[in-house]
Amino acid sequence: MLHKNKFALWVKLGLLVLAIALATGCQSSPAPAAGEAAAAEEEPFVVGALHVGAITDAGYNQAHHDGLVKMTENLPNVKLIEAENVPESADAERVMENMIQQGAKLIFPQSFGYLDPALAVAEKHPEVIFMHPAGFKLAKNLGTYWGNNFEAMYLAGIAAGSATKTNKLGFITAFPIPNILASVNAFQLGAKSVKPEVTTTLVFNGAWVDPAKEAAATNALADTGVDVVTMLVDSPITIVKTAEERGIYSIGFHSSALQQFAPKGWLTGVAYTWGDLYTKLTKEVMDGSWKSEHIRGGMESGFLTLADYGPAVTPEVQTLIKEKEEAIIKGELKIFEGPITDNKGTVRIPEGEAGGIELLDSTDWLVEGVIGQTE
Known part of the structure; x- marks a missing residue:
C-alpha cells in the first residue's frame, strides 16, 4: 500500500511539473527593448544620384x-x-525610375539637363x-540648390589679372546659361580690378564634356x-593639361583634385564642397522637415x-584675394555694383544699384571687356 501511495505521489508531481512547463511555454517571450527593436528593424535610407559624367x-x-x-560618412x-x-535624355528618367524601384526616397539628378526629366x-512619385x-523650376517634391560661383570666380579673376603678361584671358564653357554668364562677368570684373586693360575671350563648346x-579651344x-585660361565644364582635365603643355596658366573649376594636372601653370581654382x-x-x-x-x-x-x-601666385596677391574674400563675406564688397x-555698350546696372545672388538665375548679358556673344 505504501508503494502504491508513493507511486501515485510521483505521478501527481510529474503531472504538476508538466503543467507548469506547458504554461510557461505558452507565455510570450519578453519584448526586446525599444532601442533594440528599432535597431533590428531599421532599414537603410536610400539616396540616389545620377551623374552626367564619370565620378x-x-x-x-x-x-x-x-x-x-561625405554625407554617407556623416549618416551611416x-x-x-x-x-x-x-x-x-529619356535615359535619365529610366535611371531615376530604377533608383526608386531600389527604394530611393531622395534623388540628386546632378546635371542641368536633368531638370525636366526629374x-x-x-510628378509620378510624390513620395x-x-x-x-x-535648376530654376520647383515642384512640391523638387527643390534646387547651387553655390554662388560668381563670388569665387571674381577672386579667381584677381589671380588671373595679376598673372597675365598679355592682358588676354580665356574662358571655356558649355552653354550660355545664367549662372555661367554671371561667372564669366565676375571673372572679368575681378581681373579688371587689378589690370584695367584686361579682356576675356569666351568660347562655348556646346557640351559639358568634349x-x-x-583641347582645340x-x-x-x-x-x-x-596666357591664362579658365573654364566651367564638367571635366576640366583636358583644358588644364593642354594649358600646361602650351606653357600658359590655368584656373580650375569644381574640384581641387584638378591641381595635380598642372604643377607649373596652376594658379588656383573654384572648388565646391557639397x-x-x-x-x-x-x-x-x-x-520630414524638408521643403x-x-x-x-x-x-x-x-x-x-x-x-x-x-607657385605663380605671389604672397601679396594671396593677401589681396583674402582681403577681398572677407569683404565679400561681410557684405562690404558688391561684385556687381x-x-x-x-559688352554692347548698354548700362545693365546703374550707378547706385548692385546686383546680387539673383544674377545666378537671370544673367543674359556679358560685361564690358568680355569678347563673345550670349547666343
Whole structure:
C-alpha cells in the first residue's frame, strides 16, 4: 500500500511539473527593448544620384560624388546608389525610375539637363524628394540648390589679372546659361580690378564634356596670345593639361583634385564642397522637415571655396584675394555694383544699384571687356 501511495505521489508531481512547463511555454517571450527593436528593424535610407559624367573626372561630377560620400560618412544609415555617364535624355528618367524601384526616397539628378526629366518623374512619385543643382523650376517634391560661383570666380579673376603678361584671358564653357554668364562677368570684373586693360575671350563648346573641343579651344586661345585660361565644364582635365603643355596658366573649376594636372601653370581654382549641404538635406528628408525651395549660398555658406594656390601666385596677391574674400563675406564688397555696362555698350546696372545672388538665375548679358556673344 505504501508503494502504491508513493507511486501515485510521483505521478501527481510529474503531472504538476508538466503543467507548469506547458504554461510557461505558452507565455510570450519578453519584448526586446525599444532601442533594440528599432535597431533590428531599421532599414537603410536610400539616396540616389545620377551623374552626367564619370565620378573620377576631377571636376563637376567628382565634386558632387565627394559631397555624397561625405554625407554617407556623416549618416551611416544611408545607402547611396549612383549612376555615371547618364545622358541628358529619356535615359535619365529610366535611371531615376530604377533608383526608386531600389527604394530611393531622395534623388540628386546632378546635371542641368536633368531638370525636366526629374520634374516628370517627381510628378509620378510624390513620395520621393528630388534636389536639382542650379535648376530654376520647383515642384512640391523638387527643390534646387547651387553655390554662388560668381563670388569665387571674381577672386579667381584677381589671380588671373595679376598673372597675365598679355592682358588676354580665356574662358571655356558649355552653354550660355545664367549662372555661367554671371561667372564669366565676375571673372572679368575681378581681373579688371587689378589690370584695367584686361579682356576675356569666351568660347562655348556646346557640351559639358568634349575633350577634343576643349583641347582645340585651349590651343586656339593660346594661339591668339591668351596666357591664362579658365573654364566651367564638367571635366576640366583636358583644358588644364593642354594649358600646361602650351606653357600658359590655368584656373580650375569644381574640384581641387584638378591641381595635380598642372604643377607649373596652376594658379588656383573654384572648388565646391557639397558634403555639409548634402548631409543637411538628407537629414531633412529623413525627419520630414524638408521643403521645396531654391537654395543659393555664397562664400559664407561653405558651399565653395578657392583651391590651393600655385607657385605663380605671389604672397601679396594671396593677401589681396583674402582681403577681398572677407569683404565679400561681410557684405562690404558688391561684385556687381553699378555702374556696369555690357559688352554692347548698354548700362545693365546703374550707378547706385548692385546686383546680387539673383544674377545666378537671370544673367543674359556679358560685361564690358568680355569678347563673345550670349547666343
